Amino acid sequence: MIALLLILIPLLGGVVSFFLKEEKAAKSFSLLASLAALAVMIFGFMNRTEAAMQFQAAWLPQLGSSFALKMDGMSMMLCFLTALAYPVIFISTFRNKYKDPNSFYGFMLLTQAGITGVFLAADGLLFYFFWELALIPVYFLCSKWGGERRIAVTFKFFIYTFVGSLLMLVGLLYLYYQTPDLSFSLQSLYDVKLTVKQQGLLFWLFFAAFAIKMPVFPFHTWQPDAYEESPTAVTMVLSALMVKMGLFAVVRWLIPLFPAAALQFDNVVIGLSVIGMVYASILAMQQDDLKRLTAYSSIAHIGLMSAALFVNNESGLQGAMIQFFSHGVNVLGMWIVIDMIEQQFGTRKMSELGGIAQKAPALTILLVIVALANVALPLTNAFVGEFLMFNGLFKFNVWYAAVGGLSIILSAVYTLRMIQKVFYGNGNTRTANAQDLNLFTRIALSVIVAAIFIMGVYPKPVFALVSDTVTTVLGIYK
Incomplete structure (x- = not known):
C-alpha cells in the first residue's frame, strides 16, 4: 500500500491544486501534499514489508497489463529522493510568484506522481504510461511559465522526448508479442528469449528513449536550453529527478531485457x-x-x-x-x-x-x-x-x-x-x-x-x- 500511496498523494494533490484559486492556498496545499508523501516514504522505509512495498490490481486485463507496483532497494532510494526533493523545492521557491499558481503547483505534483510511478512500475505498459505522465505536465510548465524562448525550446524538448518514447513503445510492443501469454508483466518480459540480432535492434530502440531523458551525448542538445528557459523549480525537477528516470530504466529494463546486446x-x-x-x-x-x-x-x-x-x-x-x-x-x-x-x-x-x-x-x-x-x-x-x-x-x-x-x-x-x-x-x-x-x-x-x-x-x-x-x-x- 505504501507504493500506491506514493503515487496517489501527489496525483490527487495535483488535481485538487487546480481548484485552489488563491496563491497562498495553492502553495501551502502543495507543500503539505509533498510533505505527506515524504512522511509515507519515511514510514515505508522504517517498516519494510513485502505487502507494503508491492501493489497489484486489475487494469487492462484484455491487454495482459495490470497495475503492478514493486519497490526494491534501488526504487526505494529514488522514491525517497523524489519525496525529499519536492518539499525542498517548494520551500526554497515559496516566495516566487507565478501566474495561475494553482495550475503551476498542480502540474508540479502531477509530475511527481509520474516520476514516482516510473520508479515503481512492474508492468511494461504501466511503465510507459508513467513515463509519459511525467513528461506531459513538464511540457505545460515550461511552455507557460518559462523564459522568452520557451515555446521553441519546449517544442524541441517535447519532440526529442516524444520520439524517444515512441521508439521505446515500438520495442515494448514487439516484446509483448514475444511473450507466450501476451503479457506486459515485468517478469514475462524478462523471460522472453531473443536472438542476439533481435536484442541488438531492441536495445537501441529502448536506449534512445533513455539516453534522451538522461541525457547522454549526442542526445543532449535539448537540455541546456530547456534548463535555461524553464522556471527554476521546474529545472530542479528536470535535473535532480527526471534524468534519473533514464538511468533507472537502464538498470530496471534495458540491461535485464537485453543482456547480450548490453555486452555487445x-x-x-x-x-x-x-x-x-x-x-x-x-x-x-x-x-x-x-x-x-x-x-x-x-x-x-x-x-x-x-x-x-x-x-x-x-x-x-x-x-x-x-x-x-x-x-x-x-x-x-x-x-x-x-x-x-x-x-x-x-x-x-x-x-x-x-x-x-x-x-x-x-x-x-x-x-x-x-x-x-x-x-x-x-x-x-x-x-x-x-x-x-x-x-x-x-x-x-x-x-x-x-x-x-x-x-x-x-x-x-x-x-x-x-x-x-x-x-x-x-x-x-x-x-x-x-x-x-x-x-x-x-x-x-x-x-x-x-x-x-x-x-x-x-x-x-x-x-x-x-x-x-x-x-x-x-x-x-x-
Whole structure:
C-alpha cells in the first residue's frame, strides 16, 4: 500500500491544486501534499514489508497489463529522493510568484506522481504510461511559465522526448508479442528469449528513449536550453529527478531485457558517455550564465553514471546507483542558490555579479559546501560514488578512466571559477545591497548540506539498499 500511496498523494494533490484559486492556498496545499508523501516514504522505509512495498490490481486485463507496483532497494532510494526533493523545492521557491499558481503547483505534483510511478512500475505498459505522465505536465510548465524562448525550446524538448518514447513503445510492443501469454508483466518480459540480432535492434530502440531523458551525448542538445528557459523549480525537477528516470530504466529494463546486446555495445555506450563528460566540461568552462554552466556540469556527471552502468563490475554499478541519489541532492542545492541569486539580483550572469560573500556569508558558506560536493571533495556524498565509478571504469578500460578523469580537473576549474566570480572579488551596484539567506532558503539548503555530509561520512545505508540490485544485474550477465 505504501507504493500506491506514493503515487496517489501527489496525483490527487495535483488535481485538487487546480481548484485552489488563491496563491497562498495553492502553495501551502502543495507543500503539505509533498510533505505527506515524504512522511509515507519515511514510514515505508522504517517498516519494510513485502505487502507494503508491492501493489497489484486489475487494469487492462484484455491487454495482459495490470497495475503492478514493486519497490526494491534501488526504487526505494529514488522514491525517497523524489519525496525529499519536492518539499525542498517548494520551500526554497515559496516566495516566487507565478501566474495561475494553482495550475503551476498542480502540474508540479502531477509530475511527481509520474516520476514516482516510473520508479515503481512492474508492468511494461504501466511503465510507459508513467513515463509519459511525467513528461506531459513538464511540457505545460515550461511552455507557460518559462523564459522568452520557451515555446521553441519546449517544442524541441517535447519532440526529442516524444520520439524517444515512441521508439521505446515500438520495442515494448514487439516484446509483448514475444511473450507466450501476451503479457506486459515485468517478469514475462524478462523471460522472453531473443536472438542476439533481435536484442541488438531492441536495445537501441529502448536506449534512445533513455539516453534522451538522461541525457547522454549526442542526445543532449535539448537540455541546456530547456534548463535555461524553464522556471527554476521546474529545472530542479528536470535535473535532480527526471534524468534519473533514464538511468533507472537502464538498470530496471534495458540491461535485464537485453543482456547480450548490453555486452555487445558496452564500448559504444561507454565511449559516448566519456566523450560527453569531457565535451560538456569544456563547454561548462565557457559559460557565463549560471544555469547553462550547471546544465553542462550535469551532463558531465550523468555521462559518468551512464558509463559506470555498463562496466559490468560491482564497483562501477554500486557507485553509479549511489550517485543517483548524491547527484540529485547536490544539483538541487546548486539550483536553490542560483534561484536565490536570480530573484535577488535579476541576473544569472557571473560577469554581472561579485562580492556577494561580503554581504551574505551564510549563503556563501552553504554554496561553497554544495559546490565542493559537486566536484566530489572527500567527506562529501559525491566522493563515495565517484571514486567507485572511476574504479569500475578503470577495471573495465584504463584509457576510458584516463580520458574521463579529465572531467574531474575541468570540473574543479569551472566550479572554483564560478565561486570566485560570483561570491568573491569586488562588488558592484547590483550586489551592493545583497541580502543573506531568508528563512525558507536557509531551511532548504540546511537539509541539502546535512544530506551531503551524512552520506559522505556514513554511506552504508545506501550501499545496503542497492546491494540486491547490483547482485541481480551482475548475475544477468553470467
